[in-house]
Amino acid sequence: MQLSPLRLRLLVVSLLSVSFLGALDHTVVSTSLATIAGDLGALEHMSWIVVGYTLASTVLLPVIGKLGDLIGPRLVFLTSLLAFLAASLLCGFAPSMLWLVVARVVQGMSSAGLQLMSQTIIAHVTSPRERPRHMAVIGAAFPIAILIGPVVGGLITDHWGWPWVFWINVPIGLAALALAVVAVPHIETSAPRRFDVAGAAWFTASLVALVLAVTWAGDRQAASSAIVAFVVALLSFAAFLFVELRAPEPIVPLRLFANRTIAAGLALSAIIGIGLFSVTAYLPTYFQMAYRTSVTVSGLVPIATVFGMLVSNLVTGWLASRSGRYRVFAISGTGLAAAGLATMALLPAGLPLAVPMLVMFAVGVGTGSFMSLIVTVVQSAVSRSELGSVTASVNLVRQVGATVTTAVIGGVIAAGVAAALPSGFDAATLTPQLVHSAPLAAQSEIAGLYTDVFSPIFIGLAFTYALGVIAAVLLPAGRLPDEQGSPLDAEPLPA
Template sequence: MISLLTVSFLGALDHTVVATSLATIAGDLGAVQQMSWVIVSYTLASTVMLPVLGKLGDLLGVRLVFLASLVLFLVASLFCGLAQDITQLAIARVGQGIGSAGLHLMPQTIIGSVVAPRDRPRILSVIGAAFPIAILVGPLVGGLITDAWGWRWVFWVNIPVGIVALVLAVIAVPHVPGRSGRRFDIAGALVLGVSITALVLAASWASVGGVGMPVVVAAVIALLALAVFIAIELRVGEPLVPLHHFANRTILICIVLSTVIGVGLFSVVSYVPTYIQMAYRTSATVSGLVPIATVFGMLVSTLFTGWLASRSGRYRPFPIIGTTVAAAGLLIMAFLPPGLPLWVPMAVMFLVGIGTGAFMNLLVAVAQSAAPRSDTGSVTATVSLVRQIGSTTATAVVGGLIGAGVAAGLPAGLDAATLTPAVVHASSAAVQAQVAALYSAVLAPIFIGLAIAYAVGIVAALLLPDRRLSDHLEPEPAPTAETAVV
């Protein structure tokens, strides 16, 4: 537990720490215009490699993939700190992203391989707590390290912590045999990589420059590659993403609910601080309290519901209650008038975090319990992959809608291209009131749309089979009637 939690926290912390230091890094390397590639290269590599590492874990054994991911992450962190230009840094970040995907995925897979289904929610909630904790402390840690030692130590600080985690992992993580001798689906991995890469690039370009020809071309390539990937998976003997997962009602609903989280919450949380600064006329520091409240709600809820699910063995009530609470919170956000005390949106987004945390990590345990043990890695990767893709795509859509809506309604004298909270706060009270009303009007239908996404999750959760998690770790679950197509 200590080993897996340390590694999970290390991987989760890296992304949030670097985000705080991004402007300093780009300025020092003289590449402010290309600084987005520091994030894009990392996100792209980690997303593409999720299904690949999940399958390799099933075939080669999760311990080997886990240790290899950790070593790669540490080596890449060293080269990130040594980078002399933005190209070197972006390449090193690709290695970091691949390693980070393993640090995120393999602890969950290991738990699914060696822990009885009923105990998994409690343990996965503790492992999963690394993500919200990293969001809470990452920006502060990144800022302190950058100011005290320089941005290179944002990457190098991973090394001593990672070495301790590696020693713990070598000692403590058990050997779980894979299915060696089976052929890896190279064609499927390449085609899915093309599809995910094109989708992530399309989403990134759309969020920056709107929908243009490059975005359309990338989206078409993503769809065509996805179609080819499905055709490949139907023919190969050891598919990268076993499509029979989608014929299992429990796994399918877990996949839908995971997508709902990516679309319904992760897509908007990065825009909430700007919304709060504009609509509630706060400083950047104060506006950060709202996403902190959201993440704190997720942390409390995921630990509590994980404990409850393991104690009772039942899991169905939690996604039903969670999606309902989150949908209600987003709907309330849509109708909040600007100018209310800051504690009001904090309380509402805390409610959204409570609802999301109620089932976020539980989905992994439920999906694992419904899949054969030989597919633990691939089913865990699939649940994580759809959340990541849903978040990436929806973030681009939300960003485009906000940008277009604000540009169309700005008061005379303000330019959308140079609009910052500081510019608005320096304007007259009348202009500030207009901008606040504009942001509320633009964000209201977006919050409603995200609430509808969670409403879809309510329907999916109601269709989840009402079963108990088993007390025993069976060698290989026998096929059940649930494997029939829904």
């Protein structure tokens, strides 16, 4: 389907606005959590404000992707936007933590629809050659939300009150809805097909159990619950595979994984979640302890990382649309990120903060160079009738990889610090403020401890990106085709 240049621009603006709302709602709440939990009198359940949103937005991806293929992405997109706005209203009016968590779950479900259908709609209305620059613009919503979300959330909470963190979505969302009704085209779907209810149920059960297991894994009191959840996840996933191999219309078409482009693309997408998204949350703590910075200053490193990702994402999207080349960006990007993370492992504590900022900026540049581009490449390897499903798969492996690895890294840090902490300090009550007020010798010892704990983590993540270089090399060499619906213009791999 070809749109006029004006309508295509309106469509991109609409999709960017809505994608930004969904991404921002994931980050803007972080600085308001303590205030919200205190007002609702449920500090012990504070984490579920985030966990409920993340869990819902992850597990519904394959279901929403399949629905987009069956009933059309326009209907799923508009329905998701209406549900998101309704859930935002309910969040702001929440009189209890249970109400808020349930509303956040609905927000997460609808947010998944917004993000996923935005990418799917662009795939339907543009050729593979045009797609990277448009996908890069929409993909910029996530890094921008990371950059400004916590600050916006803090300002709104301080000046208007925490309900407005959610209510601010409504006027912006209504404007985006009005634009979307005009700009998002009706996209014809293939003949009516059956929805794989059994596959969807087992897949959702396995992912819910897995996310809960990794969430509880770091809590000693919930260790038995984590083990049970892991067992349930394994059994549910086995049942899902059994069902999918026999389903006439599987929710996740397993045969697609035999396609080299799709398999390599999914591996690269997972590596982004495993190799970078997982560690970003821990970088401020690392610099507060190892470099003895303030809380505010420690945030500069993740900001530099995300800024590098944002710039690279936009630049490579534009370059890929001009040249049609995509493999070179994946190879160079994974290589640069691997080198950057290996360098982080070798940096001694006490260097000027500008040094790790520059290194992590390079890691962000490497990741951004193929972050949105790989979605386009994978979409170009399937028919129009499977765009929603394959786009969901790309996003799913990234989010699951980030969720699982975040929990693993948290456990490694907790165990490593507790095992080697100097006498007189308790790992359970250790804070940057406590360390900064300790004698210089103790500060230096703890700084060295955090450097020793994080070094193997950086090495492991660098190795993950090194595997990404192999996956990038396995992508078929060639150019993105100029015509919509054309297969990738593959060239033989060099000997």
